[in-house]
Amino acid sequence: MQTRPRLFSLLTIKSLDEQYPMIDLQLSFRLGAIFSLGLLLSQTGIASEPVPQDTIPAPTTGAETATPKSADQLANRVKALEEMVELMSSLQSAAPAAPAPVAAAPAARPEASNLDIALILDAAAAWFSQEALQTGAHDPSDTGFHLQQLEMCLGENVDHLFELKANLVFSTFGVEVEEAYGRTLSLPGGFQLKAGQFLTPMGRLNLTHPHTWSFVDQPLVNGTFLGSEGSRGSGVEVSWLSPLPWFADIVLSATEAAGECCARSFMSGDDLGIRTPLDLVYTLGLRQFFELSDDVGLAWGLTTQQGPNSTGNGNRTEIYGTDLYLRWRPAAATSRMALSWTFEGMMRRRQIPGGLRVDLGGYTQLVWNLNPSWEMGARYGYVSGSEGDDLIPEATEDRHRVSGQVTYRPSHFSRLRLQGSRDQPLYRDEPIWVGMLAVEFLVGAHGAHSY
Amino acid sequence: MKRMTHIFCTGSFRQFRLAACTILLLSSGAAEAALKVVTTTPDLAALVAEVGGDHVDVMTMSRPDQDPHYVDPKPSLVVDLARADLLVFNGLELEIGWLPPLQVNCRNAAVQKGGTGYFDASRYVKVMEADREANRAMGDIHPGGNPHYLYDPREGAKVAVALGNKLAELIPAQRAFLLQNAEKVAGSLREIAKREAERFRGLSKDQRRVVTYHRSLVYVIDWLGLERPLNVEARPGVAPTPGHVARVLSTMRSQKIKTIVQERHYPTKTSNTLARMVKAQVVVFPGGASFADKKELYSQRIQRTVEALYDSLSR
Known part of the structure; x- marks a missing residue:
């Protein structure tokens, strides 16, 4: 009940930060109409209920209420009150969405709806020993300076049923809606629904944004199998938290495959449109977590993604993946050190004219947080290659990449990273040596990261 | 269910009482978890x-x-x-x-x-x-x-x-x-709050001066009438810088501060070094009650915390 008056409140966000005075948002939530209708109906319900007039306690003065004349009168009053209680509880179950009366709503308070806003800037200087082959859309992609992205994260509870999340990315090419979805907060039975545009639950890293990554660039397998922007699309998702004693969550999403950026193993080229449910991309995942001790946790995901591809009518793609995340963080260590190991492996099967292509890819990384200020990490990534790849014709052989990074965090709102890689596409004569120096700045509400 | 159990158990069915009550209590346990x-x-x-x-x-x-x-x-x-x-x-x-x-x-x-x-x-x-x-x-x-x-x-x-x-x-x-x-x-x-505040007020003004590591102990300082000229961390949540630590050191020397207070979950290295240099003590506060393992009460942990602090200040 406490959340409802917010629907009628007006929210004004003066400015994000003094440095960005131009971004002045005025948002008003006027969702009252539907709920007012509900309220009207419920009030009509009260009026038409046949309740004997004499048993309803009329508004009386305090003195009258305090001195009932006889035991009979008292019994009558109790009976009347019981009836009222019954009536009220029946109303509650009949019209759960009816808000508190508008007149009783408190005056708009600024904290009634706090839209969380964060701005994150990623920029890098990079050097490549020869022509770069980066796969991520926000990776530094040639020698020189790069504005990787200016990411704006927004989010807040819409009402007592939904929350809204949006990730907008400003780059030199314009503004891009990476994610914008509504999500239910508390459906019964452990279910959760999501609708809008979102990153699909394919693997572990795909669900996250670059500012949570330990490395400056995207792993090879994500860029090659899923998309330079990761796997995402417009659609719906349902997930179910099982009643098992450990965390076990099943998730299924249906999305419209959207181009090379975001579904490159599916409808990367011509969009053939949606005619049947089979033209959508489906992602199914099982995520589990095992608490091995207070200090050690293991997350394990199994995922698959299936949908049509654009190489010919009826041709389909299937991706199967598994991911492991093992984290050791001594809870009592004052240094706040942590050691995290991640593995993600994927197998892709694509029907193409004249046969079936099977590719493998994956990465593994070890990241050591020495303390809140320093972090170092090593990563190895791999994607297979063979003759006749219609997506990357030059990738006739396997590709290996080894990367190392050192990070310094002056606070948890900024970081400075130095990363070096030896990228070895076997179809090139020489390996590509890469050096990157990246900075990241965050202002605004720093949303908590998932485990 | 609870009311029924009560009536039945206080009834006069002496010989069946125990068994019946056990059954009822078991079932009411499920209903009133x-x-x-x-x-x-x-x-x-x-x-x-x-x-x-x-x-x-x-x-x-x-x-x-x-x-x-x-x-x-x-x-x-x-x-x-x-x-x-x-x-x-x-x-x-x-x-x-x-x-x-x-x-x-x-x-x-x-x-x-x-x-x-x-x-x-x-x-x-x-x-x-x-x-x-x-x-x-x-x-x-x-x-x-x-x-x-x-x-x-x-x-x-x-x-x-x-x-x-x-x-x-x-x-x-x-x-x-x-x-x-x-x-x-x-x-x-x-009652604990009142008693301890009075006890600490018995200390001299010099004895009531402390340095805290993080800016997290303002409530203790207010409650016990302590004085804290500065924190070991110059900025909350950011590791102490050498220049600031030098400032803390000279302040501790000039104001004769003999106690550094910090919580269990912060690194003690800087505090210990400072303490060694000016012959001060580091009082480490528990981050909270030992609830999960020892079922410690909140009042017990408050008492434990202030006891250590008082011992150090009253030296």
């Missing part, structure tokens, strides 16, 4: 357990030796929260880095913002430093005010009373007991 409460910190867990008695089943998401700002949002905590009737948290953004994703992922209506089992303890206390200018250039400052109010039992008492009201709302059958018990807990906390 203890309220499942999940708290973010062990201090809150200790308070809920003391106020709720047998009517609550409490677990804490963090340990007293753990920094409550930086708890890993493990998915296992999602499972705990999914089954909770009541979430009790500290508020003032103490848990901002890990509680929100757990709440959304647990899909439990009760513990969502504004739900029946959503209890922000900071709403019932007198918040310090709420009107302070907050900018991240000053470090990791909580704009809503200083969240470490549970170091002061006067604030703990207010939380106990508010918890009594909340529990009474969720377990109406035990309303009278819960309200009375909450008042009892709060009363003993107020």
